[in-house]
Amino acid sequence: MYLLWSITMVNVLIDQPSRVYLHENVPLPVNAGITKGMTFYTKKECLAAIKSWHVKQSRDYHIEKSDTTRFVIKCDKPPCQFALRAAYSKKTELWGIATISNSHTCVSVGMSQDHRRLDTAMLCCMAAMVCDNIVPLLKNNLGVTVKFIIDHIRAKFNYTISYRKAWSAKNKAIEHIYGSWVQSYRDLPRWLMAMEKWVSGTVIRLETSPTAIHGEVHFERLFWAFKPCIEGFAHCKPIVQVDGTFLTGKYKGTLLLAVAQDGNAHIFPVAYAIVEGETKDAWIFFLKHLRENVTPQENICLISDRHASIKSAFENPSNGWNHSSSHVYCIRHIAQNFMRAIKNRKLRKYAVNMGYAPSEPTFMYWRHKIAKKSPTALAWVDDLPKPKWTQAYDGGIRWGHMTSNLAEAMNSVFKDIRGLPITALVQATYYRMAKLFVTRGKQSAAVFASGQQYTEACQERISEAVHKSNSHVVNQFDRQNYTFIVEETEDPHEGRPMDIFKVELKEKMCDCGKFQALHLPCSHVIAACSHAILSYEPFIDDVYKAATVFAVYDRPFPAVRNQGLWPDYLGDVVCPRLDMKRTKRGRPKNSRIRTEMDEFEKRENRCGLCRVPGHKCHECPNAAGPSN
Structure with missing residues (x-):
């Protein structure tokens, strides 16, 4: 296999400034072998070819001499007499293989866990040969994982490289595309000025701290929210879910997200922040600007985990949340805390059912089941404020959202950009939101233009309720106040001890609790309306209307002009904090740590070398043996 090593390709692989040569490029048979006279x-380039061939052949060497004009190596496994000398020619201005003494007599077939000649620069080169250049791969798909790079290196070179080397190679490719991490911090203020100029109404709050060097400041925190998102949130459900996810690049940090949901059950990101971590000060910074600039409406419900920093930030009077809003907990995190305290999976299921119970009788049903099993568990759940974690007692403020899964889902969506330099990360949120508004805008406009009155998600729920209402028996008790007794004729499911429900249409209340929780007519309400010859449509909240969803995305996302037209930044140079630089030791984290709230089956153990189940790495038949 012959590879054309053009100077453009070399610059991509080793991240070196371009140089101009007077001679033409020549094909170099790197994978075919190393021969005398190669230039x-x-x-x-010369060292990369030597390394590549030795790695491919599962052989190694030690360096005898290496300077500006010579490179001499010998095999490090005696009695093998292999030696190679490469030198620089002043006449041709090229490096070449001058001499090769003997051939390798050492043999090492099979797979090795790593190779000491696989440094990160070499790895970028190899990844390019395997994937036709890792840089275009990352340009087309930022979600290329480290495991993907490891698998391709294993398939091509018969070596399983370390996670650290593959991670470093990916970072080198990212730096080539988006620039260095340090320079990205310096470019950040100029990009923020460009957004303020062309995406008018964008809220940006940048916090810095002084350094010992005059004219330089340390980056501390950044909050941003786009105007179309701020205006669109006014037409979404009055709930906000917040969560944080760590960054995976060269500098540590946390990306905080605030998301909502439109009437068609689509996730709607509203605000972002990059902070040092999920600390008390960081959450105060985020929630304060979120309340002041994005969600100033009354009766907003904030959904999060039970993080003490979030609770403290919410209750801080200066942030403005505790006056006319509510803070409730994610039921999955309640279940996690329950498992840590009680350590009983069956009782945890009962506790989760208590949270999801839409009515008080259903809530008490599951509470009695816990009381029979464990007084300790009962005391634990009774110690929690009911409006904070149960649907039966929240008054419908959480609109049926019992978890913070919307924010968790956005964390997974943004997983591929969390390893980018900071300016590229902020830019990625802008371009993705602009694309999202175009796509969702077309969809909602088509639904609105077709004359459809309600969203697809709403119609699906209503259709189920209408079908179920056909089996109900209705008796009217109060003609003036429209009070009904609705009896279900089907057998109730477990957790549904009641089969007779009171419906009060004027009060928008049903004993089942679903009417109040979802702000949609349940089957009992629909049956009562049918009995009284009334339309149930007035009981559907406006947020589920097609016109409302159309209003969410009916706002243009202005385009940011070419970088040459960006305004000049004359302020202090923004630099990253040195203590935020990621340590070089250990495996970089790239996924969320699983806890008690994660349900997953025990996985089959696999070999750490070849990833085949049934044996361990020290018993692997593919392991490299001693050289002969």
């Missing part, structure tokens, strides 16, 4: 433009 290369630079020493790095």
Whole structure:
């Protein structure tokens, strides 16, 4: 296999400034072997070819001499007499293989866990040969995982490289595309000025701290929210879910997200922040600007986990949340805390059912089941404020959202951009939201233009309720106040001890609790309306109307002009904090740590070398044996 090593390709692989040569490019048979007389433009090209061949052949060497004009190596496994000398020619201005003494007599077939010659620069080169250049791969798909790179290196070179080396190679490719991490911090203020100029109404709050060097400041925190998102939130459900996810690039940090949901059950991101971590000060910074600039409406419900920092930030009077809004907990995190305290999976299920119970009788049904099993568990759940974690006692403020899964889902969506330099990360949120508004705007406009009155998600729920209402028996008790008794003729499910429900249409109340929780007519309400020859449509909240969803995305996302037209930034240079630089030791984290609230089956153990089940790495038949 022959590979054309053009100077453009070399610059991509080793991230070196372009150089101009007077001679033409020549094909170099790197994968075919190393032969005397081969020439290369630079020493790095020459070393990369030597390394590549030795790694491919499962052989190693030690360096005898290495300077600006010579590179001499010998095999490090005696009695093998292999030696190679490469040198720079002043006449041709090329590096070449001058001499090769003997051939390798050492043999090492099979797979090795790593190779010491696989440094990160070499790895970028190999990844390019395997994937036709890792840089275009990352341009087309930022979600290329480290495991994907490891698998391709294993398939091509018969070596399983370490996670750290693959992670470093990916970062080198990211730096080539988006620039260095340090320079990205310096470019950040100029990009923020460009957004303020062309995406008018965008809320940006940047916090910095002084350094010992005059004219430089440390980056501390950044909050931003786009105007179309702020205006669109006014037509969404009055709930906000917040969560944080760590960054995976060269500098540590946390990306905080605030998301909502439109009337068609679509996730709607409303605000972002990059902070040092999920600390008390960081959450105060985020929630304060979120309340002041994005969600100033009354009766907003904030859904989060039971993080003490979030609770403290919410209750801080200066942030404005505790006056006319509510803070409730994610039921999955309640279940996690329950397992840590009680350690009983069956009782945890009962506790989760208590949270999801739409009515008080159903809530008491599951509470009695816990009381029979464990007084300790009962005392634990009774210690929690009911409006904070139960649907039966929240008054419908959480609109049926019992978890913070919307924010968790957005964390997974943004997982591929969390490893980008900071300016590229902020830019990615802008371009993705602009694309989202175009796509969702077309969809909602088509539904609205077709004359459809309600969203698809709403119609699906209503259709189920209408079908179920056909089996109900209705008796009217109060003609003036429209009070009904609705009896279900089907057998009730477990957790549904009642089969007779009181419906009060004027009060918008049903004993089942679903009417109040979802702000949609349940089957009992629909049956009562049918009995009284009334339309149930007035009891559907406006947020579920097609016109309302159309209003969410009916706002243009202005385009940011070319970088050459960006305004000049004359302020202090923004630099990253040195203590936020990620340590070089250990495996970089790239996914959320699983806890008690994660349900997953025990996975089959696999070999750490070849990933085949049934044996361990020290018993692997593919492991490399001693050289002969």
